[in-house]
Amino acid sequence: MAEKYSIGEFAKKTGTTIRALRYYDEIHLLKPTLVSPSGRRYYSNNDIIQLQKIVALKFLGYSLEKISEFLHLKDWDLKDSLAFQKQEMMQRKEHIERVIRALDHALHMMEDQGTVNSSIFISLINNIQMEDEHKEWLKGLIPENKVETLYDISEEKQQELNTRTALLFTKMKEAVGKNPESDDVQELIKQYMDITEDVLGGSLELIQDLINSQVEIEDDPKLFPSPFTPEEEEWVGKAMEVYLIRKGVIADGNETS
Amino acid sequence: MAEKYSIGEFAKKTGTTIRALRYYDEIHLLKPTLVSPSGRRYYSNNDIIQLQKIVALKFLGYSLEKISEFLHLKDWDLKDSLAFQKQEMMQRKEHIERVIRALDHALHMMEDQGTVNSSIFISLINNIQMEDEHKEWLKGLIPENKVETLYDISEEKQQELNTRTALLFTKMKEAVGKNPESDDVQELIKQYMDITEDVLGGSLELIQDLINSQVEIEDDPKLFPSPFTPEEEEWVGKAMEVYLIRKGVIADGNETS
DNA sequence: CATAAAACCTAACGTAACGGGAGAAGCAAG
DNA sequence: CTTGCTTCTCCCGTTACGTTAGGTTTTATG
Secondary structure: OOOOEEHHHHHHHHOOOHHHHHHHHHOOOOOOOEEOOOOOEEEOHHHHHHHHHHHHHHHOOOOHHHHHHHHHHOOOOHHHHHHHHHHHHHHHHHHHHHHHHHHHHHHHHHHHHOOOOHHHHHHHHHHHHOHHHHHHHHHOOOOHHHHHHHHOOOHHHHHHHHHHHHHHHHHHHHHOOOOOOOHHHHHHHHHHHHHHHHHHOOOHHHHHHHHHHHHHOOOOOOOOOOOOOHHHHHHHHHHHHHHHHHHOOOOOOOOOO | OOOOEEHHHHHHHHOOOHHHHHHHHHOOOOOOOEEOOOOOEEEOHHHHHHHHHHHHHHHOOOOHHHHHHHHHHOOOOHHHHHHHHHHHHHHHHHHHHHHHHHHHHHHHHHHHHOOOOHHHHHHHHHHHHOHHHHHHHHHOOOOHHHHHHHHOOOHHHHHHHHHHHHHHHHHHHHHOOOOOOOHHHHHHHHHHHHHHHHHHOOOHHHHHHHHHHHHHOOOOOOOOOOOOOHHHHHHHHHHHHHHHHHHOOOOOOOOOO
């Protein structure tokens, strides 16, 4: 009943380590019942109970400091604290889920294409990481409900879009330097527009709205890291211009008035 | 194009902190393009790209050391690493989900009963924390498929069982010291047996098997922290004995042969 | 051009919860 | 008495920075 355990026995019995027990002693979280004149620690059955409390609260995600408070105040008014702790854990869970989603997208892309340009990879990850911020940003440009419908598409669809976009960007990067007016370059641009239309659900007004406000996007690398280098971007810009002029969406700056 | 940013500008542009940038410099993760004679750091657009890679990989859960390797080896054979990372993250997610489940049970109990004895609380948490270990342990006693059916019950049912058990244990703790043969004590024991039967699905053989092997349980506090103190446990043992004798399940040690 | 204000620098300690090692001392058995 | 096991007390290392402290440089302004 009044058993005494050396620190080694106690550690084995409770599944902790000697070092942890000494640490708990040091921070006054769990002191051994008895310390011999030579400094050896001896624990009792009572200490087992205390340690179990510590282990349980640690499992729930509390810091040793918080646990110290709980055990010392002896008040056990966990209720509020538990609810708070749950909120915390839910947030962590959401974060991890987002990370997993990003990893899934990346893996899907890799499987589909073997290897991937790092800049494209980065901007894909960023899209997921910054999803909420992007939404907020978009809400400053177009009505809120439209933003929600934009983002309300299935995971598979998103993966497919991302993979298609990545593949296309890869091709575009390879084509940099070619004549922007050539047929194959214009075909790439067309594919890009197709994807964009697909995303926006074919509503051309949105495209127009976005194009008009696009001036601001470029130089906010923390919100929108570009998958293209400045040179690439310039080239893409030219090709895009040609495309839009041919489509008659914008005016030809070279035409004689 | 060949813009130079002071560390402050750069931090703002990229959404990091000055301290972090200095740290990245220190660990050779991201060195500024230019350092003035007086020691001031100046970053270029190229550094923005590098930093974005770092941020993206950090989001995916990699340590700065790993990131350093990736960026230095320039190999970008992420594929395997991504899959591994996903496994890691899935594990973390599972862990967190278990914690949340434990928190839910605890909260449910608190709501139902206002306050709860700490020992009971601990053993509830432990039940969830050690679920897998308990399963393994049980599989050493009864057939594996029976173990699985035992644990294959809905979350609500489990919460209800836990809450009922907790309430019952509380009452039992209050009754400690009373005559084990009295009607109200025996009623408590009966309720306990009802719950046990409920859990085991009424299969009495299992109960018998478990009772026979129960000798081992008691002194493994790391696997089964008891919600009762030794004295309480002894009292419960007596009451249980009376109950089982009256039921005729075990023999009366006092009866004259 | 002088000075004040803003930005920047290095150096160093603090964080959470121990892990691990060095070197010394206690303790039971042969 | 010696051997071998256990335990003891320092003390450094871990991660990714945050946070002073105290000094220098750059920029803005009068």
